[in-house]
Amino acid sequence: MSGWVLKGLKTGIRTTLYPKVEEPAPGVSPGRPEGGGIAGNKKPAAVACPVAAITVHNKRVSVDYDKCIHCARCLPPAGAIFDKPAAGYEWAYKVPRDGVAAGGAGVAKTCSHSLHIKVVDGGACNACLSEVSQLTKPCYDMHRLGFFITPTPRDADLLLVVGPVTEHMKLPLKKAFEAMPEPKAVMAVGTCALSGGIFGPGFAAGGGVREFLPVDIAVPGCPPPPLAIIHGLLMAVGRKESVPSSTSPGPGSGREAK
Amino acid sequence: MKKTTCKSSSMKELPEDLPPGCRGPVTVTAVAGRFSCCMEASAADIPPICNWLTTRQGYRFASIVIEEMPAEWLAHYIFYSDNGQGPVSISARVDKADNALPSISHLIHAADWHEREMEDLFGLVFEGHPRLGEFVLHEEWPEGTNPMKKDFDATVPYIDQGPSSSCSWHPPALVSESGAFMMPIGPVFSGFAESAHFLLETVGEDIIRMIPRFFYKYRGVEKTAEGLPADRALLLAERFSGTSAFAHSLAFCHAVEEIWGTRAPRRAVALRVMLAELERFRHHVAAIEGICSSTGLVVAASQVGILEEDILRLSCKFAGHRYLFGLNVPGGLQRDFSDSECLELAGAVKEIFVKLQDLEKRLRFSSSFLDRLEEVGTVSTEDAVDYGLVGPVARASGVSGDLRTCLPYGDYGSFEFSVPVEKEGDGYARLRILFQEAEQSNNIISQAVSSLPGGGVLQPLSPGARPAGAALGWAETPLGATFHWVRLEEDGRVARYRLTTPSFTNWHGFHLSVEGFAFQDFPIILATFGLSNAECDR
Numbered sequence: 039m040s041g042w043v044l045k046g047l048k049t050g051i052r053t054t055l056y057p058k059v060e061e062p063a064p065g066v067s068p069g070r071p072e073g074g075g076i077a078g079n080k081k082p083a084a085v086a087c088p089v090a091a092i093t094v095h096n097k098r099v100s101v102d103y104d105k106c107i108h109c110a111r112c113l114p115p116a117g118a119i120f121d122k123p124a125a126g127y128e129w130a131y132k133v134p135r136d137g138v139a140a141g142g143a144g145v146a147k148t149c150s151h152s153l154h155i156k157v158v159d160g161g162a163c164n165a166c167l168s169e170v171s172q173l174t175k176p177c178y179d180m181h182r183l184g185f186f187i188t189p190t191p192r193d194a195d196l197l198l199v200v201g202p203v204t205e206h207m208k209l210p211l212k213k214a215f216e217a218m219p220e221p222k223a224v225m226a227v228g229t230c231a232l233s234g235g236i237f238g239p240g241f242a243a244g245g246g247v248r249e250f251l252p253v254d255i256a257v258p259g260c261p262p263p264p265l266a267i268i269h270g271l272l273m274a275v276g277r278k279e280s281v282p283s284s285t286s287p288g289p290g291s292g293r294e295a296k
Numbered sequence: 297m298k299k300t301t302c303k304s305s306s307m308k309e310l311p312e313d314l315p316p317g318c319r320g321p322v323t324v325t326a327v328a329g330r331f332s333c334c335m336e337a338s339a340a341d342i343p344p345i346c347n348w349l350t351t352r353q354g355y356r357f358a359s360i361v362i363e364e365m366p367a368e369w370l371a372h373y374i375f376y377s378d379n380g381q382g383p384v385s386i387s388a389r390v391d392k393a394d395n396a397l398p399s400i401s402h403l404i405h406a407a408d409w410h411e412r413e414m415e416d417l418f419g420l421v422f423e424g425h426p427r428l429g430e431f432v433l434h435e436e437w438p439e440g441t442n443p444m445k446k447d448f449d450a451t452v453p454y455i456d457q458g459p460s461s462s463c464s465w466h467p468p469a470l471v472s473e474s475g476a477f478m479m480p481i482g483p484v485f486s487g488f489a490e491s492a493h494f495l496l497e498t499v500g501e502d503i504i505r506m507i508p509r510f511f512y513k514y515r516g517v518e519k520t521a522e523g524l525p526a527d528r529a530l531l532l533a534e535r536f537s538g539t540s541a542f543a544h545s546l547a548f549c550h551a552v553e554e555i556w557g558t559r560a561p562r563r564a565v566a567l568r569v570m571l572a573e574l575e576r577f578r579h580h581v582a583a584i585e586g587i588c589s590s591t592g593l594v595v596a597a598s599q600v601g602i603l604e605e606d607i608l609r610l611s612c613k614f615a616g617h618r619y620l621f622g623l624n625v626p627g628g629l630q631r632d633f634s635d636s637e638c639l640e641l642a643g644a645v646k647e648i649f650v651k652l653q654d655l656e657k658r659l660r661f662s663s664s665f666l667d668r669l670e671e672v673g674t675v676s677t678e679d680a681v682d683y684g685l686v687g688p689v690a691r692a693s694g695v696s697g698d699l700r701t702c703l704p705y706g707d708y709g710s711f712e713f714s715v716p717v718e719k720e721g722d723g724y725a726r727l728r729i730l731f732q733e734a735e736q737s738n739n740i741i742s743q744a745v746s747s748l749p750g751g752g753v754l755q756p757l758s759p760g761a762r763p764a765g766a767a768l769g770w771a772e773t774p775l776g777a778t779f780h781w782v783r784l785e786e787d788g789r790v791a792r793y794r795l796t797t798p799s800f801t802n803w804h805g806f807h808l809s810v811e812g813f814a815f816q817d818f819p820i821i822l823a824t825f826g827l828s829n830a831e832c833d834r
């Protein structure tokens with residue numbers, strides 16, 4: 039057994055320093071297409087996004103991240119709408135509810151330094167779940183930030199849902215939410231959880247968590263990399279702010295770059 | 297119907313020399329795609345022919361595909377073997393008015409869940425099957441809902457039709473001793489486990505019987521794919537089981553390429569092998585991490601977890617996606633990689649593998665760890681054969697059946713690698729298989745990058761003629777054999793998509809590994825099986 043302890047010590051610290059500093063390691067995020075002006079002669083007709091996440095308005099392209107499934111068909115060499123994916127991973131945003139982006143305010147206030155998270159799989163493809171599970175592993179170690187996974191919803195402050203919410207998971211999801219004490223917040227992680235993604239809405243897969251529960255924080259991506267999920271958690275506890283509303287991606291609105 | 301001879305010598309005489317119990321006639325139909333033999337028989341002859349194939353000819357059950365025709369059901373029974381001859385298909389037609397096929401489950405136990413699924417989704421009866429009824433669709437779906445039927449409207453969210461307010465699943469208890477009770481686990485788990493429900497029947501320490509209930513994650517992928525253009529259905533194939541995305545999209549592309557008569561360029565074929573092995577490598581490292589943490593060996597789990605993240609970052613840096621989405625397309629790959637990038641990748645994989653080997657050595661001397669795995673969760677070779685288990689789980693129980701060698705695809709034939717097989721069938725054997733397969737993946741990757749053919753990676757599809765047709769595509773995913781049966785219309789839209797996945801196959805036999813073992817072993821056995829519900833439920 040002592041061998042393991044030594045091995046652990048010898049490995050040193052591998053944990054990211056985010057959010058203190060940006061994580062520079064390549065491969066922590068696939069990036070994503072980011073909208074902007076249409077370059078030169080690229081015709082809007084070339085917009086062949088399979089999930090209709092790209093819209094063109096007034097010669098400007100915008101991407102609806104609630105829908106984008108990271109298929110890369112708008113990126114070279116397959117497509118030529120964008121030159122390359124925009125780097126970064128701070129993708130989470132607060133879901134405006136009744137016009138105000140202030141959902142989960144109670145949780146942000148009371149849980150700013152210790153947040154207990156209940157994860158519910160609403161029919162995710164496993165890649166999203168795999169990214170969530172990286173959070174507790176050494177490279178991301180979310181415990182250092184005061185974030186903990188709890189086995190029961192009765193101890194949970196935040197419900198983290200992945201997947202489009204299938205017919206069969208509707209009830210367990212609702213029960214988990216109802217069992218949580220106030221104040222509570224809901225975070226939808228992954229394109230499926232935001233819009234049903236590639237699966238829904240259909241007869242068996244829902245159109246995202248919003249159909250059933252009030253969602254406070256949305257983390258787009260297919261799947262969102264672990265740092266994007268951490269960004270969402272920090273936002274849930276008020277330690278990160280939502281992007282300024284002028285560029286804020288609301289449901290269906292898309293996000294435009296300068 | 298054109299009469300042809302089978303490529304397989306052992307089956308040449310079939311039409312004249314009928315299998316025992318078969319009344320005939322059996323017609324050998326035109327061989328389609330990579331099948332070695334396609335037959336058509338009457339429904340009544342299906343059981344004897346299937347039995348003859350598995351018991352006399354050494355074939356293994358692969359899948360049942362049901363197609364709905366205007367007036368009849370068309371059923372295809374698909375088998376494969378390692379005789380190097382390609383799969384075999386037997387088709388039968390039944391009138392919709394009859395609506396029944398004879399069950400083959402009593403002869404081929406591996407077909408059990410397939411028949412239950414078909415009964416549930418098509419409303420088709422399998423006569424003689426003892427356990428038809430609720431399977432995929434749980435109690436909240438009204439009796440007689442058959443979503444796979446053509447007239448079912450799959451676009452309407454079923455959800456609008458009223459949620460049920462109670463969970464009323466109470467299967468009968470079989471253990472009647474005093475103190476017997478049923479312990480439910482799931483469908484929501486304490487950590488990150490996928491949604492699934494297990495009832496463990498016990499009188500104390502040991503699990504006497506396990507009743508699983510799956511399909512909590514049923515998203516109706518097969519149905520949703522219908523009517524979609526092939527390149528859109530590809531996105532479903534890639535995403536329904538995200539941790540094996542590359543292998544599943546590959547199997548789907550194989551089927552579509554077969555139908556359209558196109559071939560991926562040699563460079564794409566080699567790169568696909570490399571990427572598929574990268575995925576297997578990552579998957580197995582993640583599975584090893586799962587086993588370490590299920591036994592509470594925290595430092596080891598952390599160490600393997602670091603390697604897992606290293607591979608994820610490597611994949612992302614190399615291919616632009618941490619889970620290798622967006623690469624496969626019918627006709628090849630969406631993008632090319634330079635030779636030097638590939639060499640760099642192979643070098644990085646090797647480095648990670650060396651670290652993994654060091655951890656393996658340490659694990660072999662961690663006796664408290666081995667105690668939790670050895671002689672725990674044992675599946676015998678006989679059971680593995682009966683249930684038609686596939687992948688690392690089967691290989692740990694002495695059953696090889698790796699599609700990379702049984703039904704070689706890509707250019708696996710030109711690489712030197714071995715398919716590790718162990719005998720014990722316990723948790724430790726499954727762990728050893730994972731380590732050995734990770735080693736083989738590393739070998740294959742370095743061979744692939746050392747001899748990459750030149751040329752392009754995408755065979756442009758001819759714009760006009762896209763023939764309609766059906767084909768079977770397959771691949772050895774990290775968890776085992778997958779079969780994607782696809783029928784395309786002339787306009788390139790999917791008419792039927794049948795997905796047979798290793799998790800579906802192996803969950804069927806999972807109960808064997810937990811019955812007779814202690815409660816506290818359950819999470820460990822679960823981890824050594826390492827199956828995916830997203831992949832099973834579809």
Ligand code: SF4
Nearest residue numbers: 087106107109110112
């Ligand atoms: S990457 Fe996103 S925006 Fe681009 S084509 Fe795919 S789904 Fe559409």
Ligand code: SF4
Nearest residue numbers: 163166228229230260
């Ligand atoms: S968002 Fe993408 S990665 Fe996440 S569950 Fe859906 S398909 Fe899978």
